[in-house]
Amino acid sequence: MASASSLTVSQAVLARSASAPLGGAGQSPSSDRLSVPSPRLPTFSGLKSSPAAAAPAASAYRRLRRLAVPRPIRATAAVETLGPSAAAETALVDKSVNTIRFLAIDSVEKANSGHPGLPMGCAPIGHVLYDEVMRYNPKNPYWFNRDRFVLSAGHGCMLQYALLHLAGYDSVKEEDLKSFRQWGSKTPGHPENFETPGIEVTTGPLGQGIANAVGLALAEKHLAARFNKPDNEIVDHYTYAVLGDGCQMEGIANEACSLAGHWGLGKLIAFYDDNHISIDGNTEIAFTENVEKRFEGLGWHVIWVKNGNTGYDEIRAAIKEAKAVKDKPTLIKVTTTIGYGSPNKSNSYSVHGSALGAKEVDATRNNLGWPYEPFHVPEDVKKHWSRHTPVGAAVEAEWNAKFAEYEKKYKDEAAVLKSIIKGELPAGWEKALPTYTPEIPADATRNLSQQCLNALVDVVPGLLGGSADLASSNMTLLKKFGNFQKDTPEERNVRFGVREHGMGAICNGIVLHSPGLIPYCATFFVFTDYMRAAMRISALAESGVIYVMTHDSIGLGEDGPTHQPVEHLASFRAMPNILMLRPADGNETAGAYKVAIVNRKRPSVLALSRQKLPNLPGTSIEGVEKGGYVISDNSSGNKPDVILIGTGSELEIAAKAADELRKEGKTVRVASFISWELFDEQSPEYKESVLPSGVTARVSIEAGSTFGWEKIVGSKGKAIGIDRFGASAPAGKLYKEFGITVEAVIAAAKQVS
């Protein structure tokens, strides 16, 4: 009875009504089912169909639904006297909430490391969401139409691990809880999507998660607008997030939330864990702003739940209200007590980031009336949560049936949507990329980039993106499309405003929504400094965002040193799992896009020129794919007198210097090193064919820091670059003054050879 009436407040009342007929999906050919039961994100080669997993238990879902006794949600402030069955229900919810609290307490205690405070305070929010509100299938964490949950306050990850465990996700079994924060576990110290199925994005660095959630909600709104039909809303889920005071203080959160308000992301519901405590103590010491007022200013609907510790009905009512507001995102400020239940440590910073200690764990057990052993889930709680496996299978089956209907009626749209869900591209998509010959007039690689983007958008249905208020400088507009806006969310030009950090994190959310969504985002290369934390998350979280970074050197000229990148190429070459690409001309720009599109599990950074560059003989897409390759050579036997190495706008200089040196009788090889990471991955034989170990006479030229170039030019070579800040002057003057010239290359070549 308790479990049935809990369900009442769950799918039957709060969730969207499941009006489509159930069943049917079980009969669909399995190849048509869009399940992704693999433990990791699907590979780019496409989603595998479900193996021998249990068939969607649609009948179980119907039965559970039949058991449900609809009961209206109570108003926010009203606290009714509960009847016997409601009281029993509340007692079970209390028990479930305390189970979450103690799973967190026990895991942190065993690891002697972690953050118990947030899970103890936010357990009620977590319970209501995962047990009553959210639609998901624990046995297929990648089911496309699931509700997304983001714990922006990622340090509180034990909250989510406990919830995944109770909900029946295979990724978090009891042994995983017991190996919290240990080598090789599925339960690392912060939520990591690449480690733990059920975790949507990688959080921990504060503010990233809420911005990811904005991206997830954007993706839903965009896909819904593109694919939903009046008779079949095939894309239809919510995005929930929990953020704390720390997230609220971060600028990235304000950036992303300003955009969420602007875009009217009505299906984004964020819980603000208002517990008044951050690491340094009471938030009074540094955070006294009026958050509600700020969010109203940002265009959000704001609700305040005053009793987040035990006010389950208040939380439920707030969610209901939030869902009713369809044109604005909602912030539910939930006032909680950090470390709720701990008699001596709650409501203090001491419970934020350390284990409670055996004595306080005992005191908390006494205080909350918790007689169980560590890691124990009481039977009634276990039984109560056990329905999520059949219910999850049923909701997925229901959706699969809905998709089958959709496919019958809207064949073309279904095929495109499926390709986005599976991350498949049409065969031969890469043929859409333009190629160039030296006869084609010089152009800036930022312009060539725009040609590539506009060519690709015809064959890559999930390509969308934009710039941080520099579209006309970054050259990122998709000409066939309008702007993604509140009332035109089907469009693909995203206008991020001057919000680089939010932009990067929003793109992380988009790419992690569906394997076939490929977001790009743009600003001046130097302003990667504003968004570096989000870019690092792209690299870590295996999010294949494409970063279109123009004005990539002193070549931008008059704007001066604040706008001229110098150390940025080196700084990304040093970052793991990110591709730093600096194309030299049209073919290399096309090649860079090919690499970026193919690499769905690592982000690409394209450094592009403001100034015009000639199309050079010898450049090629195939060369780009190897990272470093020879574009011209007049030597034989792999023994040139000297190797000149350039990237991007300086490859032209290397080529010109080679022409001069060859006139003087030298044998000269010119190599493009567009991506050091890709070159590193080549075979030793290939590497030797480009950079023979016997040839130590090597000169590199790049309008950036020489830091790191010793690796390529060796101890006896010479790296030409700029190891100081730039200056404000026309680009030609700067190249001359800083010695990035043909003459300098020739002189260096003579010196080393």
Add this chain to the structure above:
Amino acid sequence: MASASSLTVSQAVLARSASAPLGGAGQSPSSDRLSVPSPRLPTFSGLKSSPAAAAPAASAYRRLRRLAVPRPIRATAAVETLGPSAAAETALVDKSVNTIRFLAIDSVEKANSGHPGLPMGCAPIGHVLYDEVMRYNPKNPYWFNRDRFVLSAGHGCMLQYALLHLAGYDSVKEEDLKSFRQWGSKTPGHPENFETPGIEVTTGPLGQGIANAVGLALAEKHLAARFNKPDNEIVDHYTYAVLGDGCQMEGIANEACSLAGHWGLGKLIAFYDDNHISIDGNTEIAFTENVEKRFEGLGWHVIWVKNGNTGYDEIRAAIKEAKAVKDKPTLIKVTTTIGYGSPNKSNSYSVHGSALGAKEVDATRNNLGWPYEPFHVPEDVKKHWSRHTPVGAAVEAEWNAKFAEYEKKYKDEAAVLKSIIKGELPAGWEKALPTYTPEIPADATRNLSQQCLNALVDVVPGLLGGSADLASSNMTLLKKFGNFQKDTPEERNVRFGVREHGMGAICNGIVLHSPGLIPYCATFFVFTDYMRAAMRISALAESGVIYVMTHDSIGLGEDGPTHQPVEHLASFRAMPNILMLRPADGNETAGAYKVAIVNRKRPSVLALSRQKLPNLPGTSIEGVEKGGYVISDNSSGNKPDVILIGTGSELEIAAKAADELRKEGKTVRVASFISWELFDEQSPEYKESVLPSGVTARVSIEAGSTFGWEKIVGSKGKAIGIDRFGASAPAGKLYKEFGITVEAVIAAAKQVS
């Protein structure tokens, strides 16, 4: 008459009343005057006394004040019918404002590069501030008690250059305007404090400037609280800023403004240039939030000037109102027309960032009735502005007299304040730094850092700072001091909240306020990614901020890869003009602080360990100052079998490996490479003494990316490090799994030697 009544609305009415007796300073010994007439920021060795510059024209100031006829400021909305003299006055103001507009137009036109739109729209704000409100001495841009002005929308720098030119600053003569954005000019494409006296901070990257302004206002409030007396308010100036829509969208601006509201920086007055246009077009496409509401939420006083194009009185009244609100910063939203006056380009993005073109310049001249040649300043405008030279000298003289009084009465405080103004430290200050012997128990360098900070604060009167909500982890609390807060601004522990980016930029503002202010700020090393743009400005703007960055490697353990820096050491080594220091123990931590305190024109980044490290034999402050040095060696003749090189927490591993190898009969040198930049600056002889070119058997070990280490270990050496992201597990386990071990060093040493 016009000039006199303009002054009315200026110092006599709007500015603080100059109640202290004038004169007297002229008779003070010149060594007591705190003028800094040098064209650059004063060197750390102290402010030079004024040379033969004109004596403060106190009498001229008195005369000008006598001419002034006080007239009450009109209420915001009221537009009175002007009498003949008021009409003449307004006509002159119009003419002055148009002079500013055309100096900007003409300079951008000549350079064929730049941003005319903002100066044309904000000329009225600029005129009112520089001609009527601000207190400054154009002949001594570094006069301590000047009002500060920050153009956060730095692309509009021609506004400020035009104002500095009119006001009589020697840094911006007519020829400087004519060489706008050219090589070697004093008028670069964005405002640069290190190029142009009169420019307070370096702006252009959006949002930085308003955060710098918060830092400047913090510095004023702090120094005022420490040094002002009931009878002598020796520190007393305003900080003004102009920010645009772009700045408003940046997260850093929200972070800094949230702190400004929290701290109640009543003397910070920011003008929001609300022109509805950003580079991508109308702000409607990406920026529809309610800025006023957000700022009210942040605790600011908000005023809206609806006619920023010609509503001089509205602007004046708003400033008066802002000054009357003493417990909150004020945002004056000024609705302007970008490119005001241009008949075909105003109110459009086309006027934002390009020259108008000859035809439109002509049209604008016609439209605004401007018959003059390019760069012409009409005689009456010139005459009107010419008073700022004597007035500026007089206000400085008045203040010098006030300081002389202060010094007589408050000798000790005056000496300390003078040291902050001049940037002088007491002789022998460095003796306060602790030293360590190997017998002293192991400790984390973050703890040793706290010992240094607390030792230094006794001898460095301008040391203040704090952490981004990690004070108890970064170990940055100054034990003798309380928190800098709204009501306790004399204290020195600054609580930045979780706002890394704002923190860095605020510290840039603090350090550029006065040469003797030395701010430090702290977070986890990995979160430099959040504040990298501000740190780059520190490096570029020659701001000697001390960045205290703890948890500097996988050694932090369980928090996992989101919190573990890998590529960060390399990324700062690649950045110009910044010192990357990674101390290994107590002596090296003390040495790092010595370097950081001495280097007032470049920032220092201290990477510090979470984990305990032993005090190693051979480390020293003197060694640190050389960047790389030998800590132990059993070889002779500068020919060891192998050189082991470590930094920070891995120097211990190198030392242990050396012990083992020596047992086996090898001659082994161990070198610490705490700062590559400092080592680079040493003589070739010294470098050869540490890294003899004949010894190619070199092994480095550092728990970070190996990127760049080829430079030190050479092509035949081996670099041990981590070229992937870390993981969540106890630190010891991670070191073992990632091969950062004594065994690995020994194996590598045998391989290379």
